[in-house]
Amino acid sequence: MSRSFGLVGLPNAGKSTIFNALTLAGAKVEAYPFCTIEPHHGVAAVPDERLDRLHSLFPGKKKVPTAIEVVDIAGLVEGASEGQGLGNQFLAEIRGVEAILHVVRCFDDPDIAHPMGNVDVRRDVAVVEGELLAKDRETLERRRERSAKAARTGDRSAQEEVAFLDRLLAAVNEGRPIRALPLSAHDQPLLRELAPLTAKPVLYIANVGDEGENDLSRDLAAVARESGAGWIVVRGKLEAELGEACPDETERRAFLREYGLPESALVRLVAEAYRLLSVITFYTVEGPEVRAWTVPAGTKAPDAGAAIHSDFRDRFVLAEVMPLPDLLAAGSERALREAGKVHRAGRDYTVHDGDVIHFVSA
Template sequence: MGFTCGMVGLPNAGKSTIFNALSGAGARVEAYPFCTIEANMGTVPVSDERLDRLAALFPEKRKVPTHLEFIDIAGLVQGASEGEGMGNQFLSEIRSVDAILHVVRCFADPNVAHVAGDVDPIRDIEIVETELLLKDLETMTRVRERLIREAKGPDRRAPARLAAWERLLDAVAEGVPLRDQEIPHEVEDLVREVSPLSAKPLIYVANVGDSGENAHSRRVAEYAARTGKEAIVIRGRIEAEIAEAAGSEEERRAFLTEWGLSESGLARLIRAGYRALELVTFFTFEGPEVRAWTVREGTTAPRAGGRIHSDFAERFVLAEVMDLDELVAAGSEQALREAGRITRAGHDYLVRDGDVIHFICA
């Protein structure tokens, strides 16, 4: 099970460009709208200096990073929820993603057409968000019909479910995304099952072009802050060019420095994705691999073990948990053990970001 971020935005916002930068997958980038017709999928290894430090203790082992998946979806236009543009098809493609990256055009370039005429990020955000809400409205209205039928049946809880659902639906109709609504417990499972688009965590990606932060991207940042979200500024084209040109990690760093960038926007984007999805990373050094893994915050030790091997969840006995910094400082597992700094954790232990875990199974 991976975690997937779906990229949405108007045509020519730079979704495929940023996707290319992320994945080096070489998705087609063109200066005319609707260049992306089929969704591109890419798996992006997440570089993490903690994994590097841990791997340095085990030079004989292979280093395996964790990864995030990205889906580059065709551009959305006004009326998409009714099938305009590439319409419904890609709205169904984002149904299955865990988080939405909303790429917003913040660069002016006369050579790159803008479907709405000029650069106006807030208007663009509102167009896209309206389409997502309209799609939810449609899906949720269908579910409401089912709930109406159920409310006439023998299930005594059904009328309360219907009432709760209708309250959510009414608010969506007024433009309130589900992520900003309190979800009544009667319909929590239903929201999970239906997975409405406006319930998914969302990050804005301001694509600023070559010269960095500008007035447009500042408006996006303000808008994001007002609505309790994050906005990441990315120089899409430069990052994509660097990703393509750099043969190695060192070369990539050198290019970034040359452009006056201390860190790639993509690294910041991945971290924002982790925050939005409330993900944590833990590490293992079983067998021939030193490895990073990703789970949701609040995952118990046996379930985290189940990520490695489905058996681990059932056969779980205990987890030996080490603090990565302490392990690196001690220099070896043995030294840490002698210092009495390995914690034995049971079934209820919730994995924390940065834990190094040795699973002991029956």
């Protein structure tokens, strides 16, 4: 299962540009707002150096990386939660993604209109988050009305629910996103049901010009640090143009290095986003494929197996675990086996980032 991310931000912040940079999918990019009326969906295969190195031991097999799904979500403007611009269209799209990539314009260009006339990072971020908070307020208040009715009849769990909703509403009314609240495992089922937008993890993307970091992106870094969110700097236009002009990954890398960028935005974004979502990557070499998989950090071996095939959980016998550095040092799976360095792990084994696993099932 691939992880899904939604690009949000003000019109002309550079969402479609970054979408292109990430997916090379050729979504329409235009110098006026609302050119992405239809949300664009793209899938980007995640470049992965560890997978490349693993694959080098099995050159005859096919390399299958993990993928991320990116949705370019248009229509978030001031007042969108009350029907301005494209109104509420953006909502369902955001509900559907696991994490939000909040693109913030960090470039000056008099030829590109700004919906409020000028770039102001703090205000621009606050406008977008204000719309998400307004939607959450609506969701929470609607639910509260319902549970308050039940609470008045003496229903204990409804009373608890009202107290919980009041706590969330207090935060939202203060302009604090729900992701910033300390929430317990006990709160999770209701949270999942309500799916408030501001409960989703956020990665801020400072969209800068070719020259890289600037005062605006530094403002955004400060905003991100204050709210405990992740952030990265992306030269969206440069990378999108490069992606179009230069489909070859190795060549593209060489160009990026000339700009002092060791990796593409996609690689940096995935690293940050995976960290944000607390997911790890493990690898399998099965049949004709050398393949990468993502699972939540802390996943036990049988559940990791189930990511591959649902049967593997019940039929799990053991997992043969080969840490990638050991496997690379040994030079082949056979050499590793002969050296007795393949670890046989049971049901309780917690999968580590970078494990190469062979599942043995009944």
